[in-house]
Amino acid sequence: MKNLHIVGNWKMSLNKEDSIALANNIKSISKKEYLNIEVAPTSLYIDSIVKILKESDVNVISQNFDYKTLGSYTGGVCLDQLKEMGVTKTILGHSERRSKFNESDEQVNNKLETVLNSDLDVIFCFDSYEQIPFELIKNNLQDNDNLKLTLAYEPTWAIGTGETASIDHIEEIHTKVKNTLIDHSLENIPILYGGSVNPSNSKDILSSGNVDGVLVGGASTKIDQLLGIVNSI
Ligand code: PGA
Numbered sequence: 001m002k003n004l005h006i007v008g009n010w011k012m013s014l015n016k017e018d019s020i021a022l023a024n025n026i027k028s029i030s031k032k033e034y035l036n037i038e039v040a041p042t043s044l045y046i047d048s049i050v051k052i053l054k055e056s057d058v059n060v061i062s063q064n065f066d067y068k069t070l071g072s073y074t075g076g077v078c079l080d081q082l083k084e085m086g087v088t089k090t091i092l093g094h095s096e097r098r099s100k101f102n103e104s105d106e107q108v109n110n111k112l113e114t115v116l117n118s119d120l121d122v123i124f125c126f127d128s129y130e131q132i133p134f135e136l137i138k139n140n141l142q143d144n145d146n147l148k149l150t151l152a153y154e155p156t157w158a159i160g161t162g163e164t165a166s167i168d169h170i171e172e173i174h175t176k177v178k179n180t181l182i183d184h185s186l187e188n189i190p191i192l193y194g195g196s197v198n199p200s201n202s203k204d205i206l207s208s209g210n211v212d213g214v215l216v217g218g219a220s221t222k223i224d225q226l227l228g229i230v231n232s233i
Helices: 016-026 043-053 079-084 095-100 105-116 134-140 167-183 202-206 223-230
Strands: 004-009 035-040 058-060 089-092 121-126 149-153 191-194 213-216
Touching (some): 016 043, 016 223, 043 058, 089 105, 105 134, 149 167, 167 202, 202 213
Parallel strands (some): 004 213, 121 149
């Protein structure tokens, strides 16, 4: 069995009480050897969730970041603060950041360059092949053997809509991306799929060629559905 990633993106969907209750419920998930499980709470609660999941098999990651280091950026969150809280990875370029917070491709790519040159790892979301800055990645990724960078294909129309992309479509995009990664000698970069993943479709998606895991929104905020996805493979 190849290594697989299941990443839960809690977005801004849960209040503090529900986030803590969910973390307490997932604390006892014992992962299979080939599974890497991560959850991304809202940054306001990261500190509390890290404490709850500290001894567990589930890692806590960030949904986003603004800058690398401390500074005069009102309302911002920086990589150094995340690191200080024990977070080692962040999501970047989620389509909701691009559409609802007006983050442009240029801003997202600048942040990608920043995080690739930091101590944190990153999951870079894209909703089309053209959105992946292969050259920037090639020029800033020092070591292709670790999991510094993960890509996540998230077609916008499939996010939160219940309309999952077909396996054929997922394989087509993932294979195209994988082939370009191979051309750049970056073939170790995992590629996740995200968009209405749930316990009924996760097995087929996770078993597809060139799919290294799933990025899950809504279903990751409900313990029975998250467990259903984890136990589907
Ligand atoms: P969804 O969200 O699983 O609710 O469609 C996925 C995501 O936004 O990462």
